[in-house]
Amino acid sequence: MKAMQIPHYGPASDLTLVDVPIPTVGDDQVLIQIGAAGVNPVDTYVRSGTNNYTATFPHTPGNDGAGTIVKVGANVSSLSIGQRVYFSRNLTGSSAEFALALPDFVFPLPDNISFTDGACLGIPYTTAHRALFGRAHAQTGDKVLIHGATGAVGLATVQLALAAGLEVVASAGTQEGAELLEGQGVAQVIMHNQADHLAPFQSLDTGFDVIIEMLANINLDQDLKALKKGGRVAVVGNRGTIEINPRELMARDAAIVGVALANTSPAQLKEIAQDLYYQLAAGALNPVIRKTYALTELPNAHEDILKPGALGNLVIDLEV
Ligand code: NAP
8 A cells, every 4th residue: 555654753755655565454453545634734743753743653743633444453343344434543644544543443334424524534523522621621601712723723712612602702813814703704803913812801800711722832821811710721732831820720719630641541432432423514614624635635635734734634635
């Protein structure tokens, strides 16, 4: 099969196309023919060995994907050959024609969702769901800031929050991003690169019940001042350190919670996947794909995912 691989930690330009055997399915595994693979920032951290991520080599990048199950191990009863699925984790890398996965991370894909859309679900929508509901405990009527809403996780959070009847304020870094968010139905868009963009929300009356934060090392200090009493900041993204004043938390009985998809239990993943399935099938969730790439264009996708000016998901289309 064709796969993109890198022999050592290195830049995206070191990724090359290789021909390798199709992996052999173990008793507790499934083999998936990949229709499309999602590209997420974490793929670049693993490839380059940054942000505490490690890899074994040769490394085929990619956690996310969607496709068809072509083999099931002897002990697997929850999934069957021919089933359309998406996955949030796999054993061999999704930048390839086939990947092995454990059933706990593989979920049914509704018939109305294409493989390219399905490739956007694993990390972005699962993380968004867990951040919003599992960690920040958002409830109908809550006022929520999605701080960094133009990327894959941000847009998923916007769609889940609107579908749940939350009052959504969302931030963008570019005018195009702001227009994208307005098109998603966000009534109030703010610009996260403008100084004091949170000032109008920094009172107990105008603040947020929940902030879903995509760049905590830049924003956390100001976020705390924009919480209502009992407010929660869920840290999804962070690329450095920041000084905060804990008194802001005390004054509001507020909380900062961390979110790591890797800590989500199989039971929680299943529950989230069931809710996503229902909402996807009903048309309430619609992944936004900014760009699709051929498998050999993976280096471009790894470079693009870290550039400012996000406008949705980046996807490798294995069917072209
Ligand atoms: P992405 O598609 O690259 O989007 C990045 C987002 O960050 C964009 O919306 C971008 O907005 C925004 N951003 C840039 N500067 C910002 C600022 N000063 N304040 C607020 N937001 C800012 O990435 P993603 O897939 O959505 O992931 C977002 C972050 O969460 C990444 O750091 C990723 O590693 C992390 N993540 C964590 C988990 C977890 O389990 N904790 C899971 C998935 C992702 P503009 O481009 O419009 O400026």
